[in-house]
Amino acid sequence: MNLDTDIYKVNIVQSRISSFKNNLITVKAYNNNAELKTQDDSAHRPQMGAIYERYVKECFKSGAMDFDDLLLKTNELLFKHPDVLHKYQHRFQYVLVDEYQDTNHSQYLIVKALAALNENICVVGDDAQSIYSFRGANIRNILNFKSDYSDVKLIKLEQNYRSTKNIVNAANSVISKNKDQLDKEVWTSNDLGDRIKVNRAMTDSDEAVIVASNIMETKQTDQVTNNNFAILYRTNAQSRSMEEALRKRAVPYRIYGGLSFYQRKEVKDMMAYFRIASNPIDEEALRRIINYPKRGIGNSSIDRMTLAASEQEKTLWGIVENINFENTGLNAGSTAKVDNFAVLIKSFQVMVKEKDAFEVATYIAKQSGILREMQIDKTPEGISRYENLQELLNGINEFVNQENEKSEDQRNTSLAYYLEDIALLTDADKEVDDDGDHVSLMTIHQSKGLEFPYVYIVGLEENLFPSQMSMTSRADLEEERRLFYVALTRAEKRATLSYALTRYRWGNLIDCEPSRFIEEIDDKYLDANFINIKPAIKPIKKQSNTRYYKTNVPSRFNKSNDKKEITLKRSKPTFVPRNFKKINPNTNTRQYADHSYTEGMKVEHDRFGIGVICKLEGKGANKKISINFADLGEKTLLAKFAKLNILK
Known part of the structure; x- marks a missing residue:
């Protein structure tokens, strides 16, 4: 067309x-x-x-x-051909539907047509768990069931066999705020259990550290394994900080129903641009992005350039950057497209030498066309990819800020150092631990139907959970509340909530408001330590007064009369487990500025833990160190960027 x-x-x-x-x-x-x-x-x-x-x-x-x-053709068949409808009404005299709260309009009409003759229909569902409107599910189907059929008998299955009393009652206190629901009171005969704990962090990275550290501590105190824990979040992009915090502490995890952050296509595409900007002879990265976003450089053109590179014993980039002077057999149009691409990459290479990693990454995201590509797609999947790209840039900005906190002789904010810093993380994503003992990470939508003894619900902030898109209507906001209800009731033994006072969005550290859902939990189900800090939580200046229910932001967090906007700098984590001891470089470690490392030396990397040097290669600026890390196996680092502590 x-x-x-x-x-x-x-x-x-x-x-x-x-x-x-x-x-x-x-x-x-x-x-x-x-x-x-x-x-x-x-x-x-x-x-x-x-x-x-x-x-x-x-x-x-x-x-x-x-x-x-x-579904469409079945509806057409039943409604356009009464004889067919009549046949199936007699064939299916009893209709049973499970998960009725998740049916869409088309399914609703099919069920209604089949049951119209005999009205022998039984549906099972929980309106409080209707969370799939983005897939077309209509909660009205279950809410209006009594008006759709005569002589309806409602049987309430209200006993919860999974969670403790405190968790069940806390969930009830939140879902009761919804207007559109079927009246019921869920209860359990299980133990009272722990109250809901709420952790407040200064930043989203600190939040991840708190969660990961708490998991480590709970494993020791309760003598439980990793597969007892789940971390639930509203959006896929939130997994990045959680993954990094867990990996840094050698806590195995899995992304349930999805890929780990650095294995997602949009992240790998963006990282390939970063790699080629820092190292143009990286052929794998070059092949990945030479025609993404599409710029008219097809496979035949790439094959011809590859052949020319092989015949001339050059790199593929060597052909690309000099395409106007190479004999590749490309026509004038294709040559011009390759030349434009080469000019683009060269502009990135100039930026790499002059700017820090975040400035370069932001420039590449815009100029490459990837950002524009992501913004066009408004489907749920497209929005998720866009959020992942945003989170990648947030992580790079956080990396730069952490480096800027170091002394000048220790500081390195370059994109090349970021890529090396992140390389072990991306390698670890590919390693598979087959023992099955993992912490589970997933979106709340993916958690429906699952259960775990210990559940962490993270990112409980206004405009994140509930999402910003839900602020325009009561129906959308109530679905977000149902989503929180689902999250909370995944916990069998203990539920922990957390929020950050600041979070990165496109490189800017913005102030965050605690989610209204925390406010909606009755005080008697919350940990007393959190209740005691409520008066100290000041409200954050509203960014808009046009959002639905914006005036209904939690009163629990508004008890101070101080109306000043909170401005926060990055801080150290607000929680450190009792068994977490930081090594003091002034006592039992030393850092070699001259990189005089030797094989067999025991070293510590600030992110990847303790390991033993097993091999040294090269000299000067190109010196490489191969280290056998206790938890990650053998990895190779550039000595000038390694920043290793030598352990005595």
Whole structure:
């Protein structure tokens, strides 16, 4: 159809068509719906209707149906052919539906049609766990069940067999704030259990340190294994700081239902740009990004340049940067595209020499086109990828700030040092521990149906949880509250909540407000230590007065009359476990500025722990040290950047 693929992205178009079908909007219905067409025109996709029509025709010609067609076509079959409906109404005289709170409009109509004749229908569901509206689920299906059918009997399954009394009652006190719900009072015969603990951190990194350290301490005090613990967060991007804190402490973990942060495609793409800017002969990185975002450099062009590099015994970058003078067989148009790419990369290489890692990374994210690519996609998956990119830049800015706190002779804010610093983390992501004993990390949506003895719910801040997008309507805010209810009730024995007073967003350290959901928990279910610090928590200046329910921000945090905006600098973690001892370089360690390391020497890296030097290579600025770390295995570092403590 000769459409701009930067605007008509496959995943966006696919998501849009899926939405049409789930709402029973056929091609004809779309063409007669001025509102839908206006929406697509506003999104600069006026050909959406034509794409939809072409797609439907191609599926028909191929005798194929996609998943959404299974529901759409079933509805059409039942409603356009009464004889077919009559047949199946007699065949299925009793209808049973599980997880009814998660049904969408199309499923609702199919169930209603099948049960219309006999009205022998039983549905099972929990309205308090309806959390999938972004997939089309409609909580009204379960809320309106009594009005949809006559002679309805409601059986309340209110006993909770999983959690302690304090956890169940705390969850009840929060969900009771929702207006749209079925009246019930969940209870348990389990022990009273611990009160809900709330940790306050200065920054999101400190929050991760608190959680990781608390897990280590609890493992010792309660004599439990890693698989008893779960860390739940609102967005995928939040896993980065948690992963780094756990990895630094050699606590094995797994990302449930997803990839670890540095293995996500958008992160690997961005890291490839950073690598090629610092080291242009990195062929793996070059191949990954030479045509991403798409710039018209196809596989045939890359193959020809690779062949030329092999014949001339040059690197692929050597051909790319001199493409106008190389005999590659590329036509003028392809040569110009490669040359434009080379100019772009050279501009990054200049930045690397002049600016710190965060400035370079931000520049690359913008100039490469990746940031623009991410901003276009408004699907839930696209938003998640955009948040991951934001979190990557946040981590780089945090790295720069940490380096700037060091003395001048110890400071290194370069992108090259960041890449080396992060290299062991990305390597560790590839290592698989098959013993099955891991801390589980996951989004709250992925946690539904699971349970763990110890649960940490992190990032409990306004505009994060509840999310900023939920602030415009009561229905959205109530779904966020249901999501918190789901998170809290994953805990069997102990639930710990945490929030940060500041968090990085696109390189800026912003002030954060504690989530209203903490306020909504009745005091008697909260740890007394948290209740005692409530008066010390000052409100943070509102950024907007137009958000829904903004005036209903927690009163628990507003007891001080001091209305000044909080401005916070990065601090040390506010919690250190009793068994966590920091090595003092003035007593039992020394750091060699001249890099006079020897094989067999025992050393400590500030992030990767204790290891033994097993090999030395090179001289001067290129000297490399291979170290066998106790928890990560053998890794190689540049001596000039290693900053190792020599252990006596």
